[in-house]
Amino acid sequence: MQSLGKLLTFFSPMEAPEHHSLLDPVDLLRQIETLKGEKEKLISIVSHDIKSPLNRLYALIQLLQMDPSNLTGEQKNFLEKMHIVVADGLDMIRNLVDYRTIERNSLVLFAEPFQLQPFVQQVVTGFLNVASKKEITIITESESAALHTHKHCLQRAMDTLLSNALKFSFPGKKVWVRAQANQHAKIVIEIEDEAHGFKAEELPRMFEKFQKFTARPTGGESSTGLGLFIAKSMIEKIGGNVSCINREGFGSTFRLEVPATLQA
Numbered sequence: 001m002q003s004l005g006k007l008l009t010f011f012s013p014m015e016a017p018e019h020h021s022l023l024d025p026v027d028l029l030r031q032i033e034t035l036k037g038e039k040e041k042l043i044s045i046v047s048h049d050i051k052s053p054l055n056r057l058y059a060l061i062q063l064l065q066m067d068p069s070n071l072t073g074e075q076k077n078f079l080e081k082m083h084i085v086v087a088d089g090l091d092m093i094r095n096l097v098d099y100r101t102i103e104r105n106s107l108v109l110f111a112e113p114f115q116l117q118p119f120v121q122q123v124v125t126g127f128l129n130v131a132s133k134k135e136i137t138i139i140t141e142s143e144s145a146a147l148h149t150h151k152h153c154l155q156r157a158m159d160t161l162l163s164n165a166l167k168f169s170f171p172g173k174k175v176w177v178r179a180q181a182n183q184h185a186k187i188v189i190e191i192e193d194e195a196h197g198f199k200a201e202e203l204p205r206m207f208e209k210f211q212k213f214t215a216r217p218t219g220g221e222s223s224t225g226l227g228l229f230i231a232k233s234m235i236e237k238i239g240g241n242v243s244c245i246n247r248e249g250f251g252s253t254f255r256l257e258v259p260a261t262l263q264a
């Protein structure tokens with residue numbers, strides 16, 4: 001009886017106002033807005049105060065790698081690892097900044113003319129050093145075609161997918177990048193790898209933010225779980241779509257399809 005009395009006292013109506021005040025909607029909204037502001041400040045600090053010294057360190061590493069003749073084998077090895085870590089950090093910061101831009105819906109689109117073939121080659125060239133270090137071969141097959149769209153969105157999507165293909169592939173494997181125009185005035189870009197692929201249960205949520213998958217990077221690289229979300233969001237901004245042909249245990253092919261001309 002004494003225990004029952006204590007239990008009844010705990011749930012007494014006299015306590016209701018105190019518990020209700022903890023769930024006051026106005027107070028909750030205020031707290032949510034405060035947390036949002038703190039998140040914005042944190043991302044701002046990461047994107048500016050941390051990115052700048054990392055960029056300087058990255059430039060210094062590249063300078064040292066231009067003339068490694070005075071370095072020992074061990075020093076060269078350490079330099080390579082530093083290069084990977086700093087590049088990885090910069091990529092994570094870029095993903096966080098893009099995530100904030102997408103969440104704010106603050107990306108302003110502007111169309112510019114450019115050619116498909118040199119554009120694809122430029123993107124691939126930016127990853128040749130990473131591919132070489134992992135002994136991965138990138139095979140490029142690109143047709144000539146004219147585009148008039150927001151170049152940054154298409155490049156960010158390609159960067160993300162090509163980076164993932166290299167990140168999750170084992171040494172000695174191949175990555176294919178194919179680009180062509182189809183009969184519907186659209187550009188089709190495919191990035192195929194020989195990595196792990198995805199498990200069937202992972203496919204429905206693969207383009208959601210902060211997703212982690214069973215497959216892990218093969219070179220110790222990190223992952224924010226934002227890459228596929230950003231790629232999909234960027235392509236949809238310019239009226240396109242992203243799909244994936246999955247071969248579990250053998251790799252995957254990501255397919256970008258975008259209008260050659262950005263619609264007003």
